[in-house]
Amino acid sequence: MITLGQILALVVVLWVSAYKRLRTGTGLALAAGVLVVCGLIWSVAILPWIFLGVFAALYFLHDLRKDKVTLPIFKMFKSVLPPMNQTEKDALEAGDVWWDGELFKGNPDWKKMLSYPKPELSKEEREFVDVQTEKLCSLVDDWKVTHEDKDLPKAAWDYMKKEGFLGMIIPKEYGGKGFSAIAHSTVVQKLATRCGALGVSVMVPNSLGPAELLLHYGTDEQKNHYLPRLAKGEEVPCFALTGPEAGSDAGAIPDSGVICKGQYKGEEVVGIRLNWNKRYITLAPIATVLGLAFKLYDPEGLLGEQEDLGITCALIPTDHEGVVAGNRHYPMGQAFMNGVTSGKDVFIPLDWIIGGKDYAGKGWRMLVECLSAGRGISLPASATATGKLSYRMTGAYAMLRKQFKTSIAHFEGVEEAMARIAGNTYQLEAMRNMTAGAVDLGVKPSVASAIAKYHMTELARSVVTDAMDVHGGRGVIMGERNYLAGGYMSMPISITVEGANILTRNLMIFGQGAVRCHPFVFREMQAAANSDERAGLEEFDSLFFRHVGYGVSNFIRTLTLGLTGSRIAPKPVSDKTGRYYQQLTRMSSALAMVSDLSMMIFGGDLKRLERLSARLGDVLSQLYLASTVLKYYEDNGRPQEDLPYVEWCIQKSLFEIQKAFMGFFENIPVKGLGTALKWIVFPYGKQFKMPSDKLDRQIVKPMLSDNGLRDRITVDAYLGSAEDAAGRVEDAFIKMLAVAPIEKTLRKAMKEGQLTSGRNVEETVATAVAAGLLTQEEADQYMVFEAARSDAIQVDDYSKEYIRTGKQTKKSSSKAAA
Missing domain, CATH: 1.20.140 (Butyryl-CoA Dehydrogenase, subunit A; domain 3)
Structure with missing residues (x-):
């Protein structure tokens, strides 16, 4: 019995030590101390000391443990370790372990997380979002861009370049804005609430592309030449990685370069003869400088003994001989510049490799480290934009749109969908802030950014789908008034790019994590x-x-x-x-x-x-x-x-x-x-x-009134004026809230039999004025609201010619109700 009691005491001490994650030596010392005390109280029991001695021997007798125990395990581990190619090795080693590491190890230090600085815009960044970004949004008409011109207007491109939108991540010493990651995210998010093509056009030069690669790896000569031009918009960049045979498996790219001698500016130099065929390349149709990823080979040993050098990145002017900027793609009806680029036997000098010849073969490592910024900033920003616009507009529209004389917001089925919109949008904003904040801490969060990319794009897809369901016909009919269709149609793009979501979830998040x-x-x-x-x-x-x-x-x-x-x-x-x-x-x-x-x-x-x-x-x-x-x-x-x-x-x-x-x-x-x-x-x-259901109801409630929480959740969503698609609904919503007391008076009077509903709103209001229930001023205010409400729920209609060609003047006719 004494032995059993001491064994139990030993187990308790070791159990508590393991739970507290004490050092093994500390746990063994505590266990020995407990056994000593037990021996003094009762008598010494041999069996517990034997158990403890075996553990202690394994821990303290280093050479014995290493030769008799570790060596066989080490040999077995090496034999079963799966082979790993250089691409997989680079992907694993790239980026930093951050808060994701705390979560994975089983005992997260929450105080550490809470001590991270709050991501905030500087005064300069806040002004840029409020002034220049607002102005750029106002220069763009989403319908005209997406369905008529298939491009941003020249005024928007010119303003974008002039105000430095294409050089937000470039430091000020090179003429850029030197903005933080949270500012970059906020600008892209706001632009994306106005027009998807606008958001993408600013997003790409500031995420994975020549500027970021140059900042991290470029030679001084490359930085001094390109960065000031990129910052001013004198150069428009694109980066070509994906091709017909290689998407998420970038290691399979067939595009190749061979080290050889060739002519450049009339002299024979050592350079690279390139062949490539790329597709899905954003900004390729208008780019002036092409970032290119390819496999580099050195069969003649001009750089050393290794023949297969690996994936390499180079920077090539698009007007260089042999570079072909091909036709445009048309991704899901979106109008951002996306297309193909190719080249056959294009010779470039070695110093066009990003980072110079010392970085030959290091391209994949460069890309996967920089990709975390794109995954952690750009796509989460556009996903959050979808959430914020859906949140604000769905709440407003659901209050304006009536069925059975009741705002549809008060139907429980609609409320269920709106709860998902509300909760998921809050989640999107929280994740956007923390993930961009990690980049501002100097972290390259490879795993966390993959989580953010996958889950934020999927959440945004869920949010906009629910918003479409609530809007019904108002969301389905295309036209200037439709603020949801663009986001709905573009979601598959976000889900596909920078690593398809299926592979991100099934291979990357846990595989790398x-x-x-x-x-x-x-x-x-x-x-x-x-x-x-x-x-x-x-x-x-x-x-x-x-x-x-x-x-x-x-x-x-x-x-x-x-x-x-x-x-x-x-x-x-x-x-x-x-x-x-x-x-x-x-x-x-x-x-x-x-x-x-x-x-x-x-x-x-x-x-x-x-x-x-x-x-x-x-x-x-x-x-x-x-x-x-x-x-x-x-x-x-x-x-x-x-x-x-x-x-x-x-x-x-x-x-x-x-x-x-x-x-x-x-x-x-x-x-x-x-x-x-x-x-x-x-x-x-x-x-x-x-x-x-009760909690669902609580989070939907702020969507249905004008309040600080609603404004904070949808901060920096562009609404525009009462003539804009979103602004029209917001204006009617605010007017509705203002006439709520008047509507309450009318409902009460009808319920009590003091007022009979007329054949239309005008007749009912006129009867209320005649009965002394409303003043003429109140009646006028209510009719202004009713006109705004009626206008807000209308959808667009077009002539047959316009639908067929997109060029004829729009038909002037009354709008069809949603």
């Missing part, structure tokens, strides 16, 4: 790949046994947090959201445990089990989504009116985490393992639910 974010796996792989086997074994020995301790800790933590409902987890805040931090900590611990076990069981095969790994990626993603909401809430001072939105988003994320875990457990191809994991992670069964 599991290796890069894990505290040990990537370093273990590097140790195994070390050409110095002795040094590799030494490093592996330290990492592997720390990894074992980490795995044990994750199991202990997950089971303990599950059994206690995570109530013992620390909370960084004392308000109502503290409980959510505890639950997310528990799910983070579960992800760490399940991921470790999965990698141990399946090894390299896990990346081929895409549906399983994607579900674990979903868990990591939802942890990140929830984090951004909590950060956004804290950054804004915990406003109480935001709390329902925060709860809605976190509850949804927790439910999605639970759903992903359950899908993983039910489909894991190891008999009995899924059931065991389900019990460990969810010992009391499913406990997370989607937000309630």
Whole structure:
């Protein structure tokens, strides 16, 4: 009995040590101390000391452990390690581990997250958004751009170049704006609420393209030549990566360059003879300078002994001999400049390689590091634009549009769709801020930006689909009045570019995240790949046994947090959201445990089990989504009116985490393992639910009135004047709110029998004036509103000739009601 008691005491100490993630030596010392105390109280029991001694020997006898235990494991690990080509290696090593690493390791430091600076615009950036960006929006008519001219007007292009929109990321010393990532994001977002083509035209030169590559890798000569010209719009850039045979698999590009001697400016020089055929290249039809990715070969050994140098990036003037700027593409009816470029036997000098000849073969690493900015800023900005415009307009339109004499906003089916619009738009804005803020911290968040790209574009697709459903015919009929159709039609573009979403979810988020974010796996792989086997074994020995301790800790933590409902987890805040931090900590611990076990069981095969790994990626993603909401809430001072939105988003994320875990457990191809994991992670069964109808109602309510929260959620959405598509609906909505007391008077009078409804609104209002229920001034105000409301719900109609050609003057006729 004494022995059993001491074994139990030993287990408790080691359990608590594992839960607290104490150092192994510290845990063993505490265990020894407890056994000493137990021996003094009762008597010494041998068995607990034997157990402790075995653990201590493995820990402290380094050489014995390394030779007898680690070496066989090291050899087995090297034999089962999947082969990795240079493209995969570069992708894994690119970018930085950031908050995603905290979420993956199972014990996130929430105070660290909350200490990140709040992303904010400088005074200069705020003025640029409010003045120049507003002005640029006013120069563009989305319908005319998209359906008539198929291009931005010259005035917009000229203003864009003059005011530095194409050089926002270029430092001021080169004549650029030197704007922050959050400013870049905000400008693109605002432009995209006005016109998709406008947003894309500014987005591309400021994301993945020549300017960013030059800033990070260019030679001084290249920077001094190109950056001032790019900043002023004297050069228009494009970057050509994708081709007919290579999309997301950039390593498969057939475009090639061969190191050889050739003529340049009348002299024989060492250069590159290029052949390429690219498509889907934004701005290619109007670009003056072409960034080009290709595979570089050196068969004659002019640069060294290596023949296959790898993917390389070069910068080529489009007027250079042999460069062909081909025809335009027409992506989903969108009018931004997108097209093809090709070249056959085009000779360029070596110093046109971005970074010079020293960067030959380093192009893929350059691209994947810079791609995180595009994924983390540009596409999230355009997705948020879709959300903000949908949020503001759907709330207003749903109040203006009536069915059965009731605003459709008050139908529960409509409310359900509007709740998704509201909650998802709040999520989009939170994620936009935190992800762009990471870039401003100097981080290249490769995994977090992939999460942002995938989930934000998918959320935007959901939001605009719900908005279309609520608008009905008003959203379906194309014309100057339609502010939704452009965003609806362009969503597949965002979902396809910069890594198709299917591959981003199934291969990238967990595939890259599991290796890069894990505290040990990537370093273990590097140790195994070390050409110095002795040094590799030494490093592996330290990492592997720390990894074992980490795995044990994750199991202990997950089971303990599950059994206690995570109530013992620390909370960084004392308000109502503290409980959510505890639950997310528990799910983070579960992800760490399940991921470790999965990698141990399946090894390299896990990346081929895409549906399983994607579900674990979903868990990591939802942890990140929830984090951004909590950060956004804290950054804004915990406003109480935001709390329902925060709860809605976190509850949804927790439910999605639970759903992903359950899908993983039910489909894991190891008999009995899924059931065991389900019990460990969810010992009391499913406990997370989607937000309630009551919470849905709470987050929809701010959409239906003019208030500070509505303005903050949709900040920097361009509405324009009462003559613009969005401005027309907003103007009628504000007028509706102003006449609410008058409408209430009319409804009350009709309910009490003091007023009979006329054949139309004019007759009813005139009767109310005659009965003394309204003053003439009130009647006039109400009729002004009614005219604005009627105009706001109309849709466009066109002559047959215009529909056929798009060139005939629009037919003047009454509008058809939605």
